[in-house]
Amino acid sequence: xxxxxxxxxxxxxxxxxxxxxxxxxxxxxxxxxxxxxxxxxxxxxxxxxxxxxxxxxxxxxxxxxxxxxxxxxxxxxxxxxxxxxxxxxxxxxxxxxxxxxxxxxxxxxxxxxxxxxxxxxxxxxxxxxxxxxxxxxxxxxxxxxxxxxxxxxxxxxxxxxxxxxxxxxxxxxxxxxxxxxxxxxxxxxxxxxxxxxxxxxxxxxxxxxxxxxxxxxxxxxxxxxxxxxxxxxxxxxxxxxxxxxxxxxxxxxxxxxxxxxxxxxxxxxxxxxxxxxxxxxxxxxxxxxxxxxxxxxxxxxxxxxxxxxxxxxxxxxxxxxxxxxxxxxxxxxxxxxxxxxxxxxxxxxxxxx
Amino acid sequence: xxxxxxxxxxxxxxxxxxxxxxxxxxxxxxxxxxxxxxxxxxxxxxxxxxxxxxxxxxxxxxxxxxxxxxxxxxxxxxxxxxxxxxxxxxxxxxxxxxxxxxxxxxxxxxxxxxxxxxxxxxxxxxxxxxxxxxxxxxxxxxxxxxxxxxxxxxxxxxxxxxxxxxxxxxxxxxxxxxxxxxxxxxxxxxxxxxxxxxxxxxxxxxxxxxxxxxxxxxxxxxxxxxxxxxxxxxxxxxxxxxxxxxxxxxxxxxxxxxxxxxxxxxxxxxxxxxxxxxxxxxxxxxxxxxxxxxxxxxxxxxxxxxxxxxxxxxxxxxxxxxxxxxxxxxxxxxxxxxxxxxxxx
Numbered sequence: 049x050x051x052x053x054x055x056x057x058x059x060x061x062x063x064x065x066x067x068x069x070x071x072x073x074x075x076x077x078x079x080x081x082x083x084x085x086x087x088x089x090x091x092x093x094x095x096x097x098x099x100x101x102x103x104x105x106x107x108x109x110x111x112x113x114x115x116x117x118x119x120x121x122x123x124x125x126x127x128x129x130x131x132x133x134x135x136x137x138x139x140x141x142x143x144x145x146x147x148x149x150x151x152x153x154x155x156x157x158x159x160x161x162x163x164x165x166x167x168x169x170x171x172x173x174x175x176x177x178x179x180x181x182x183x184x185x186x187x188x189x190x191x192x193x194x195x196x197x198x199x200x201x202x203x204x205x206x207x208x209x210x211x212x213x214x215x216x217x218x219x220x221x222x223x224x225x226x227x228x229x230x231x232x233x234x235x236x237x238x239x240x241x242x243x244x245x246x247x248x249x250x251x252x253x254x255x256x257x258x259x260x261x262x263x264x265x266x267x268x269x270x271x272x273x274x275x276x277x278x279x280x281x282x283x284x285x286x287x288x289x290x291x292x293x294x295x296x297x298x299x300x301x302x303x304x305x306x307x308x309x310x311x312x313x314x315x316x317x318x319x320x321x322x323x324x325x326x327x328x329x330x331x332x333x334x335x336x337x338x339x340x341x342x343x344x345x346x347x348x349x350x351x352x353x354x355x356x357x358x359x360x361x362x363x364x365x366x367x368x369x370x371x372x373x374x375x376x377x378x379x380x381x382x383x384x385x386x387x388x389x390x391x392x393x394x395x396x397x398x399x400x401x
Numbered sequence: 402x403x404x405x406x407x408x409x410x411x412x413x414x415x416x417x418x419x420x421x422x423x424x425x426x427x428x429x430x431x432x433x434x435x436x437x438x439x440x441x442x443x444x445x446x447x448x449x450x451x452x453x454x455x456x457x458x459x460x461x462x463x464x465x466x467x468x469x470x471x472x473x474x475x476x477x478x479x480x481x482x483x484x485x486x487x488x489x490x491x492x493x494x495x496x497x498x499x500x501x502x503x504x505x506x507x508x509x510x511x512x513x514x515x516x517x518x519x520x521x522x523x524x525x526x527x528x529x530x531x532x533x534x535x536x537x538x539x540x541x542x543x544x545x546x547x548x549x550x551x552x553x554x555x556x557x558x559x560x561x562x563x564x565x566x567x568x569x570x571x572x573x574x575x576x577x578x579x580x581x582x583x584x585x586x587x588x589x590x591x592x593x594x595x596x597x598x599x600x601x602x603x604x605x606x607x608x609x610x611x612x613x614x615x616x617x618x619x620x621x622x623x624x625x626x627x628x629x630x631x632x633x634x635x636x637x638x639x640x641x642x643x644x645x646x647x648x649x650x651x652x653x654x655x656x657x658x659x660x661x662x663x664x665x666x667x668x669x670x671x672x673x674x675x676x677x678x679x680x681x682x683x684x685x686x687x688x689x690x691x692x693x694x695x696x697x698x699x700x701x702x703x704x705x706x707x708x709x710x711x712x713x714x715x716x717x718x719x720x721x722x723x724x725x726x727x728x729x730x731x732x733x734x735x736x737x738x739x740x741x742x743x744x745x746x
Contacts, residue, residue, distance in 0.1 A: 096550070118589045121549040129587075134539045134580030141543020144521065144529050146472060147551050150543075164533050164577065168540070172521045172530050 051149055051175070053228055057091040062253060065221050072246040073217050077239040077279065078181040080217035082107035084224040085151075089113065089124075096142060098126030099153035099179075100135045100162075105241075106153025106181045132158045136165025136178070143174040149228065151177035155187070156196040156238050159203065169234035170208040176234040177227045183213065183238040184333035185368060186280050191358030201337040203236050204308055213238040213332075214257065214306050215264075215282035218248045222257035223306060240280045242361050247282050247304065260311025261322055265289055267299035271326035273379045274301045276342055281331040281350075284365075287372035288331075292379055300379060301326075305342070327382045331375050333365070346386060348378040421459065421635045425451035427494060432486035435508035435515070442509060442517065446484025449632065450567060450598050456638040457596070458491055461646070463562060466496040469525040475562045476528050476544045480537025481569030481598060482518035488527070489515045497525050535575030538595065541566045542585045545593035563646065566595040570608045573597065573616055579623075586624030594645045598632070 064087045075083070089095055089110045099108045103125075114123035128135035132154050139150035159166060159180060169176040185195045203211045210233055212223040220239070227235035247264060248256075256262045261276075265286060273292070277285035282304045289300040303322055305311060311319065323342065330339045331350040339349050350370055357364060365371055419427075432447035447454075458464075463475040479488045486508065492500035499514055504524075507513035514524035518532030528544070531537035545564040552560040572578055585593055597616065601608045617627045626648060630637040 116546070116550070116588065118587060121546070121553040126546075129580075129584060131580035131584055133577045134542065134584050137536055137539030137577065137581065138543035138546060138584070140529065141540040141545075142547045143543075144540065145476065145544045145547035145551075147547055164536060165539070168530055168533070168536055 051094060051143070051146055051231075053092055053094055053149065057088055057228065058225060060087045060091045061221055061225050063087075065218055065253075066251070068217050068221065068246065069248075069251040074243050074245045075217055076241055076243050077214050077216070077220045078105075078107045078179075078241060079243075080214070080220035081179060081181075081224065081237060081239050082110065083217065084221045086110045087221075088224065088228070093124060094147075094149050096124050096126065096148045096150045097152070098128050098135065098139075098150070100128045100132045100158070101130045102154055102181075103127070105155070106179050108151065108153040108179050126152070128152060132161035133163075133165055136162040136169065136176070139176045140165060140169055140172065140174055143169075143176050144172065149175055149177070151179055153179035153181060155194060156180040156183040156199050157194055159196075159199050159236070163202070166203070166209070166234070166236070167206060170206050173208060173232040174234055175228075175231050178234070178236045179239065180236055181239045182241045184240070184280060185352070185356040185364040185370075186240050186242040186333065186361045187356075188241065188361040188364065189358055192355040195356035196334065197352045197355060198335045198337070200238065200332070200334045203238075204338055208233050210235045210307055210309050211238065212236065212257070212307050213279035215277075215279055215304050216244050216246045216248060218246060219257050219304065219306050222255045225255055226258055226307070226310070238279065242280060244280055244283055247286060257306045258310060259314055259318065260307045260309065261303055261305035261319075263301055263322055264304045265302040267301050269299055271301045271324045272299045272383050273326050274303060274324045274328045275375060275379065276303045276305055276323075276328055276330040276339075278305050278332050281333055281370065284370065284372050285331050285375060288329075288375035288379065291372055291376040296376075296380060298380065298383055308338070308342075327379075327386050329375055329379045329382060331370065333368070333370050346382065348382050350375050350378050421452070421455045424459065424494065425455040428454065428487065428490040431490035431493065431505060432484075435486050435489070435505050438506060439509040442486060443483040444486065445600065445602065446481050446569060446598060447487035447490065449600050450484065450487055450596075452635055453596055453598075453632045453638050454487055454491060454567070456635045457565060457642065458495065460639055461563075461642050462565065464526070466492070466526070467498070469497065473560060473562050476541065476548075476564040477526075478528055478531065478537045478541040478544070478564065478566045479519055480531055480535070480541070480566050480572045482531030482533075482537060484567075484569070484598075485515070485517065485519045485532075487567075488519055489524070492524065492526055499525050534569070534571040535573075535577040535581070538566050538568050538572050539577050539581035541593060541595075542581045542590065545585065545590040546588065548592055549588075549590065563592045563594060566593070567598060568595055569598045570600065570603060570612075573614075573619075574603075574608075574612055579619075582620055582623045582625065586620075589624065591648060594642070 061084065064084065097108050097113060099106045103109050109125050113125040115125045115127055116123045128138065135152045139152050142148045142150040154162065166178065182194065183196060187195050200211060203209060210227065210230060212235060214220040214223045223237055227237065264282065275285040275289055285302045289302050292298040292300045301324060327346045328343050329348045329350065330343055332339065334352055336349045336351055343349065352368060357367065359367065428451040429448050432444050436442035436444040462477060465471050465474065479485065489500060489505060489508065493502065493505055504514045508515040509517045516523055519527045519530065521527050521530045529537060529540045541564050548560060548562055548564065603611065617629065620627050628641045628644065630641045632638060
């Protein structure tokens with residue numbers, strides 16, 4: 049009844065990642081999660097999936113998985129019904145009992161309903177994996193009731209919980225690997241509804257997400273600014289960096305931060321290397337709370353300041369100004385401000401001399 | 402520890418069997434004293450559920466205090482986690498090696514295994530952290546589901562156990578309880594048995610202040626088999642538990658006990674309170690018996706339990722010497738209400 053996962057799971061995931069580097073699929077990270085799960089579930093029968101009545105939105109069921117039914121317990125997929133809280137608690141029970149690694153899906157916004165159980169997953173150090181899709185205004189038409197804003201901050205504030213927000217299919221596979229390897233920490237995989245391109249430039253067997261954050265795009269010379277982003281906003285940050293270089297000759301590095309908690313646990317030297325000494329701009333389609341830890345005193349944030357709205361995702365990103373242009377503008381403003389301060393300091397020094 | 406001197410001077414015969422009533426009272430005294438010493442905690446639930454817990458742990462629960470991680474053990478979840486002293490007292494009497502009298506004396510203190518609410522990982526045998534009401538009940542649903550899933554995969558010889566829950570009024574008021582019992586009823590998790598301590602009291606006052614729900618009917622509506630028994634009548638509790646277990650179908654029984662009244666009538670509230678030392682002496686005087694089930698014993702054997710001196714009495718730390726095989730533990734048990742999902746569909 050052990051919950052041990054065979055090494056085959058991780059070998060297959062590595063193969064999957066290599067294939068992704070070749071194919072470079074543009075898919076929603078919820079889809080990328082399904083792709084990773086397909087590989088994982090083929091390699092082991094220890095994972096028990098499920099969803100709180102959002103199976104085909106969360107993409108949590110894999111091909112061939114049989115559902116658990118009343119008095120028929122041979123399956124590996126659980127239809128929890130519209131019961132997010134009980135789903136979380138039941139997953140805690142599955143994990144505590146031993147024998148299984150449970151994962152279950154719902155929309156990120158409904159972590160509000162599951163919160164009590166998520167907190168206990170973390171407190172009890174159980175390997176429970178929450179698959180939380182539709183992770184921003186990118187959810188679109190369902191509107192503000194279904195669009196999470198403060199939820200990432202809530203999850204990140206929870207001790208002993210890994211909050212992952214992968215940017216593409218490769219990061220998603222890596223985050224799944226970390227979640228499976230984390231025997232004493234539950235994971236929240238925050239995944240997009242909308243399609244996202246592969247942003248990882250080079251084929252690399254190393255699990256870069258395991259460091260929590262890493263430099264995705266480095267400048268050739270000294271950085272003028274560093275752009276920090278997670279998930280669906282990493283693509284936006286990359287485009288902003290291109291804009292800044294092409295139109296303003298500003299050198300912007302881009303850092304993907306799929307897991308703050310893991311980044312926090314890195315040596316300070318690594319964190320400094322990643323964050324750099326240039327001013328920072330963060331982009332995340334959520335509330336700002338927590339980002340100042342990474343921005344420092346001189347920084348700017350591009351994200352949500354209130355609730356979302358009902359409209360197609362693209363229109364919402366424009367409406368709430370979470371775009372490459374907005375990030376570029378914020379970066380420019382910051383660079384100019386810092387530049388002004390530097391010149392002021394230079395004048396003061398000159399006068400003293 | 403001057404345990405042996407104390408025992409020697411007590412002149413008490415600690416080889417005789419302990420009656421369920423004595424065991425339940427030992428639980429009550431330990432709970433009272435610990436709460437009194439900590440000046441914090443909830444003695445009411447252990448008081449009321451001591452008889453039920455005694456029946457459950459001594460006559461039904463399949464477990465081994467000396468091997469708390471035995472995979473095929475029954476799972477016990479104290480969903481009404483504020484009654485943590487019930488579980489700690491039980492573990493002490495049953496011989497869990499980490500639940501010493503010192504731990505009981507440190508109830509609710511920093512670093513103690515005896516945290517305010519049962520914390521998984523702090524003490525052996527705490528299957529899950531409880532305290533946020535309703536969480537234990539819902540977590541137990543996952544445990545019972547895991548048992549059935551593993552049973553389907555590996556068979557009765559390997560996986561064959563029950564999940565027992567003691568829940569209180571508050572557990573059943575929380576919204577999560579409905580998600581949990583609805584889901585468990587749907588799946589027909591017959592190995593899940595809930596004992597509801599219907600003590601009708603909440604922090605603000607009688608539960609009538611805030612609820613008029615007929616819980617038995619609610620459970621029935623979710624597909625549970627329910628039963629109401631007097632939680633201070635061990636034979637009634639035992640018979641109900643036996644029926645819950647034997648039901649081929651889902652059986653969850655709910656026993657509705659007016660234990661507060663019973664407690665008053667039974668002299669529990671007579672105002673006699675013992676110090677921790679005196680409670681320890683009581684324990685020494687009436688060493689709890691433990692029933693230990695051999696690993697993987699067949700279901701047919703489970704009704705004929707082998708018993709022996711309490712494990713604690715045989716521990717090599719001065720509390721007792723170990724000799725031979727034997728068993729475990731003792732006495733206490735939970736609850737009032739038995740609920741099991743009943744095969745309604």
